[in-house]
Structure formats: C-alpha cells, structure tokens
Amino acid sequence: MDLTATTTQLAGTLADLVRLLPAKMYDPVLAGVLITADRDGVLVRGTDRERGVRLRCAATVHEDGQVLVPAKPLAETLRALDAPQVRLVVEGSRLAVRVPGARFALPLLEADLHPGVAEPPARVGEVDGPEFAGLLSVVASVASRDDALPMLTGVRLRGGPNRPLSMVATDRYRLAIATLPWTGESEVDAMVPAALLVEAAKQAASAERVALHVDGDRAGLVWGDSAIVTSLLASTLPDEGKLLPTTVDAAVTVDADALAGAVRRVGLFSEGPQIVQLDLGDGEIRVHGGGQQVGEAEELVKAEITGGRPNPAYQLRYLTDALKAFAGKQVTLSIQPGRRGTMFTTDSGQLQYLVVPIRTQG
C-alpha cells in the first residue's frame, strides 16, 4: 500500500473515525483502523462489534493495499503534522507516515484477525443532512446518560410512506419530539443509542442528503461512500401521545434568548436545589429565585400572556436546556396545572419540548 493525501483531509477523516468509536478499546485488534487504498482513494473503517464506521477520503493511490494499524496513534500523528501532503506507505512490518524530513512508523497489526465492519441494513428513506443533525442534537440532548434504563438512553425514530419522520427522546423529566420531512420509502420504528446518533449526525451534517438504513437489529446513516451502523436498543419508549398537554392553564409567548438570560442571572441565586420560578403577570414574566442566605434575585421579561396567572417553578438546568433549544426564536410555553408538563413550542411545531415543573411551597 502506498498513497499520498492532503494532510488536513486525511487527519479529519481519522479524527472522525476515532470520535465515532468508543474512547477505550481494550482489544488491540478493535483499536485498529482498517485502511484500504484503491482506485477510489482511501477507505478507513473501524468497529467495536456494536457499531461500525466507514469513512472515505480522497487520495492519490500509488499502490493498492489494505493494512490494520492502531487508530488513535495514527489520528494523533496526522493531526500533529504541518506539511500539506502526507504519504502512507507500507515498509516491512510498519506503516510509515512520511512528510519531508520526518518519518513516523506505526506497527502493522494482523488484519486477518479483524472481524470486519458490518455493512448497513436496507435503506428506508432519506432526510436533509443539516436539518436532521440540528433537530437530532436537541432531541438526543434530552436522553438519559444512565444505562440503568436503556430505553431512556435512546432516540426513537419513526415514520413511513406519507408520514413525516419523528424523533423522540425522554429522561422522564423532559420529553422532546421533532418531526421532519423525509422520503419515507418504508415503515420504520427503531430505538437508536442517542450518544452515537448525535456524533454520527454531526459527521453526516456535512452532506446535503443523508440516507437512513434500518432493519430489525441495526440502524445506519449513509452519505456518499461513508456509513455509520449501530445495533438498536432492545426496549422502546411508551407512546408519547398521552404526555402531550390537554389542559392548558396559561400560554406565554416570549423571546427565548431574553428569558434564558434572565433565568441564567436569577439562577445564580439558588439556595440548595437550583430552581427558578416564573410568575406570570400582565405583559411580563417575573423570573425570581434565591433565599435568606444567598439573597434574592428577580428580573422582568416582556411576554404575551393568555389564560390564567400561574407561577410554575423549574429545575434551572432543565429550563435552560429547553430555552437553548429555541435560541433566536419566539417560544410559546403552554403551562398545565400542578406538576403536569409545560410544553415549549414554536409556530412551526417542528420541535415540541416538554419540561416537568417542580412542586414549590408558594
């Protein structure tokens, strides 16, 4: 194998591959990257058996071939190079990374021992890359990071012919639902690990169109000759329909950034649990918090308010995350009585974000 590539491109491809695989890989074979040079350039592949990643990068190939070398050291070496072009060439038991005046030699691993990287399952439809990535990052941020309840760590992808694609995630205290148009070539209902899906979508966001590939066991994102495939979660989420607001006490429309700023400042004054309260008034929200020890904070934010005058309280972090999802927009909060969720939406309704309020003494 012998090839020359643009250093930044190849370094970027390897960095993406490493980011998409688990940080710690104890099996040295799985910690390797399969590099294949052929007439189409260079293909890098890796797997941890649960997920598989395949990324392509342009290269001038002087001699075809395939090698397995430690992925992270190669990624770090490429990232550290200043030279615009880099050559990868097999020299004995080493893959030499060569730039003028320097040679970095990585040990070749036994490619025969590598289990291979699974190909994506059947294609079910296609979405807009940047739109998919943007909505997904919000929905997935709601998912739990605690593996104790696996279904809370996933994003449920659902759609079909003549139905949009929906993405749902919840950690029980928050629920996010996004819908977006897709080509809907087949029915799909799959629970995909949220953390990987976000990283995958970030890569895919560089592509205009991204194809979804799903079967009963696995899901994949495919763009150009690049693909990321992962095993599905075994359990799925309950239907989100019954969680949507039915009895709305009050509706507030407000500039999301203005409210987020006030929440951030008032949130600095928290005694014990990080809580802020919203008192709905006439044409304004009074954001307040604090206590005897830390002092008190209050800030007024202009808003359009219809319905009653409730005063719900929220976990600072949950309220902050919800408002961030609507940054730069007018957001409407539909407030339900008691501890029933507050729904955050915009006019488009593309994103629905439910936050469960906190019970307070007041």
Add this chain to the structure above:
Amino acid sequence: MDLTATTTQLAGTLADLVRLLPAKMYDPVLAGVLITADRDGVLVRGTDRERGVRLRCAATVHEDGQVLVPAKPLAETLRALDAPQVRLVVEGSRLAVRVPGARFALPLLEADLHPGVAEPPARVGEVDGPEFAGLLSVVASVASRDDALPMLTGVRLRGGPNRPLSMVATDRYRLAIATLPWTGESEVDAMVPAALLVEAAKQAASAERVALHVDGDRAGLVWGDSAIVTSLLASTLPDEGKLLPTTVDAAVTVDADALAGAVRRVGLFSEGPQIVQLDLGDGEIRVHGGGQQVGEAEELVKAEITGGRPNPAYQLRYLTDALKAFAGKQVTLSIQPGRRGTMFTTDSGQLQYLVVPIRTQG
C-alpha cells in the same frame, strides 16, 4: 452606600479580586469583599490573612459608604449582566445590584468582623509592567506545585542599587533565571509564592510601571491605587551560580518553534516514559523516539552545531516547556556531559533556562 459603575469594568475588577484569592474560603467573613465608595470611585479589598488584594475601579458615587458582601456571588452576578451600567445600593440588610428591570440582592455581612487588608510594606523599586509579567510567567512555571518542599514553590527576587532584578525558580529538574532592569532603590532578596506572583503580575501587566514593596515578612506589587501583598516563604533557594554550565560538550542554535514542532510530533511515539532524544549531526538535529510496541518516529531539524556530537534525551514535558519559553526566537542549547543540565538561552541572555537530561541506554 450608593454608586453607579460601568458593568464590564466593575465585573472585571471583582473577577480579578476573586482570582487573586484562594478558590475555597471556609470563613464566610474572609469570603467577603470589602467595598468602599468614596470620592475617588470604588475600592474593593479581600484577604485570606496570608495575602491581601486591593483593586480600584472608576464609579460615580452618589453616597459614600462601606459594606462587606460575599465576593464570588457578587463577581458572578456582575459578570452575568448585559446592561452597560450597574448600580450598587444598600437597601436594609441587602446590597442591591440593580439594572433596568432586574434586582439582585446580596446579604450584607458584618464588616466589623473583617480583619482588614494589610497595606504594602516599604517600596524597594520599580519595573516595567509587561516585561516583568512576561518573564515572571516563564520563571514561575518552573516552580513546583508540591508544598512538601516550600522553597521549590517560590520565586526568588533579588536585586539592589546598581544591580538588575533577578528572578529564579527551580523544581530540581529545571531552573529558570531571568534578569531585568529596575530602579533598585533598596537591596532586596525575597522568596515569593510563585502561583500568586504569576496571577498578580498578570493584573499588574496592564500598568506601564509596577512598584515592588518588600520587607522581611511580606512582598507586594503596587500600581496606581491597586496592590497585592503576600507573606514571604520562610526558606530560600541555594545560590544558582554553581548550577550554571561550566563544561559544554556542544552548542546548538535552532529555531525554537521548529524544534518544538518536531518534539511534539515525535513525542507522540513514547513507550512508557515520555522521552525524546536529540542526535546532533552536521547542520541538523535528528529528533527521535518510540519503541517496538508503539513504532518509531524521527524528524530532522536544521540547526547550527558547534563542538561534539552528543545525543542527549529529555523528558518530553520539560523540553516542550523550555522551548515554549523561547517561542518565536532562535534559542541556543549548551549541552554538558552526562546528566549535567542543558542551558537554553538567547543572545540577550535575559532568560536562562536549565533542563536536566535523562539517562538513556544509548
């Protein structure tokens, strides 16, 4: 007390004060900042008994007065504000931080319980602010962070009438000596805690001239109406004179950034201890490292070499730090035999940086 100030200025002053005091203060009185408003603006002061900080900020004072309030909450509140002007006003048992539409109320602490902030000792001379801060940050970076040997955590400041000011620090593996002109109004020989001195010098660097104030117990930096005072360390460093090179095997002059880049890349290939070796050749240094498991790396760097052809090896981190201190410059390495230190200098000789090499099998 009642005053109005430019938010960014006052926020910056409070942030500086908080940074110059220990991060954790268990005594609520010492965790407070003394704020004094008078005809000259506002003075903020804090202490942990070991060190004292006094910073001034412009303000329009509507009513003189002095209060003690929790320093960090005030700093965080001011930093979070968007409004260009902020008003601080005493309201009952609270200091209210007011901007249009918002009020943040901090509890007043009992100012009578505060021990006060020590005034600086006698003035001994004056230095150029930015030059002092720049050299000091290099010298202090060499000092140890381990309190087990207090003298290694300090910077020794020495000078006198007709003698420049010198600053020395060492952690036994490295030694840095900087000299700079000063007014030398008195003899001085003081061991100042390195960590605080660096933070203090960063603040002082905004001033053109910084005065040094030293007596047998304390040292201070004073600029304008701002001052930082700290207790001295009890033990001092041995004389550095005998550590300076006497027998030089070889001298290498090289672009510090070019060598640092090669060291960084080769350093990625380290098996066990993070070591890189420099083989001196004809007009070039061969930087190399690695091992059977991780692979090998080598890079050639152009250099002017006189004397022998030794091949010293260094701890990656120590070599990297030393070269960073000479960033953008041509640096000369004077290499002594065996494990005796390698001296890094420039033509000006203002900074001398000694690094002890590693013993290798080679």
